[in-house]
Amino acid sequence: MNLDKRVAILTGASKGLGYSIATALINKGVTVYGIARNIDALNEMKNKLGENFYPIQLDVTNEIAIKDWVNKTFSENYIPDILINNAGVGSFHKIDETPTETWLNMINTNLNGMFYITSSIAALMKKKNTSSHIINIGSIIGKIGRTEATAYCTTKFGVQGFSESLYIELRNYNIKVTCFNPGSIETDFLKSSGITAHSNMLHTEDLANTLIHILETPDNMLIDEITIRPLNPKPPVK
Numbered sequence: 131m132n133l134d135k136r137v138a139i140l141t142g143a144s145k146g147l148g149y150s151i152a153t154a155l156i157n158k159g160v161t162v163y164g165i166a167r168n169i170d171a172l173n174e175m176k177n178k179l180g181e182n183f184y185p186i187q188l189d190v191t192n193e194i195a196i197k198d199w200v201n202k203t204f205s206e207n208y209i210p211d212i213l214i215n216n217a218g219v220g221s222f223h224k225i226d227e228t229p230t231e232t233w234l235n236m237i238n239t240n241l242n243g244m245f246y247i248t249s250s251i252a253a254l255m256k257k258k259n260t261s262s263h264i265i266n267i268g269s270i271i272g273k274i275g276r277t278e279a280t281a282y283c284t285t286k287f288g289v290q291g292f293s294e295s296l297y298i299e300l301r302n303y304n305i306k307v308t309c310f311n312p313g314s315i316e317t318d319f320l321k322s323s324g325i326t327a328h329s330n331m332l333h334t335e336d337l338a339n340t341l342i343h344i345l346e347t348p349d350n351m352l353i354d355e356i357t358i359r360p361l362n363p364k365p366p367v368k
C-alpha cells in the first residue's frame with residue numbers, strides 16, 4: 131500500500147508503542163484517528179504531529195460509544211484504509227491471586243475492544259475495492275505460555291486466533307490482516323507488575339518502522355504474522 135493520503139484508525143495511541151506508530155504514520159502522510167482515554171495526552175500529540183492527527187477520546191471497551199463514533203465519522207464515501215488494534219492492558223499474577231476484575235478488564239480491553247471496532251470497520255472496508263489492512267498487536271506470549279500470565283496469555287492467544295481466522299475470512303475482499311507479536315517493549319506497560327523497562331527491550335520506534343514496512347508491502351503480498359524479539363533480552367550489565 132502506498133501510505134500517502136491514506137486514513138488510519140489507531141487504538142491505544144496516547145503513549146508507548148501507539149505513540150510511535152502514530153508518529154511514523156503521520157510522517158508517511160497518513161491521516162490518523164488516534165483513540166485512547168487520556169485526551170490530554172492525545173491533544174499534546176496533536177500539537178506535535180499536526181492537523182492530520184485527530185485525537186479521539188474513547189474507551190475501546192464501550193461498544194456503544196465505539197459504534198456511534200464509527201457511524202458518525204465514516205460512511206461508504208469515507209472508509210478508513212488501515213485499522214491498528216494496539217490498545218491493551220496487561221498485569222501478571224498467580225492464578226489464585228488474579229482478581230476477577232483484573233481478568234475481566236484484560237478480556238474486555240484486549241479481546242472485546244478489538245472485536246467491537248474491527249467488526250464495525252471491516253463492514254465498511256468490505257465495501258471498497260482498494261487495499262485495506264488491519265493489524266492486531268498481539269505478543270510473543272500469544273504463542274507460548276508464561277507463568278503467572280494466564281489472563282494476559284489468554285487474551286493474546288485470542289488475538290492470534292482472531293487474526294488468523296480474520297485473514298482467511300477477509301482476504302477475498304482485498305483486506306489484509308496481520309498479527310504483530312512483539313517481545314518485551316521498553317514502555318511503562320510492565321511497570322504495574324513490578325517489571326522495570328530497560329534498554330535491551332524492544333524500542334517502540336523500531337517496531338513502528340517494521341509495522342510501516344508491513345503496511346507498505348505490495349497489495350497482493352500478506353505478512354499474516356510476525357514475531358519480533360530482542361536478540362539479547364537480558365538487562366544490560368551496569
Ligand SMILES: NC(=O)c1ccc[n+]([C@@H]2O[C@H](COP(=O)([O-])OP(=O)(O)OC[C@H]3O[C@@H](n4cnc5c(N)ncnc54)[C@H](OP(=O)(O)O)[C@@H]3O)[C@@H](O)[C@H]2O)c1
Nearest residue numbers: 142144145146147166167168189190217218314315317319
Ligand atoms: N510493553 C510490552 O512489553 C508489550 C509486549 C508485547 C505486546 N505488547 C502489546 O502492545 C500494545 C501496546 O502496549 P504498550 O507497551 O505501548 O503499552 P502502554 O504504554 O501501557 O500503552 C497502552 C495504550 O493502550 C491504551 N488503552 C488501554 N486501555 C484502553 C481502553 N480501554 N480504551 C482505549 N485505549 C486504551 C492506553 O491509553 P489510555 O490509558 O489513554 O486509554 C495506551 O495508549 C498492547 O496491546 C500490549 O499488549 C506490549
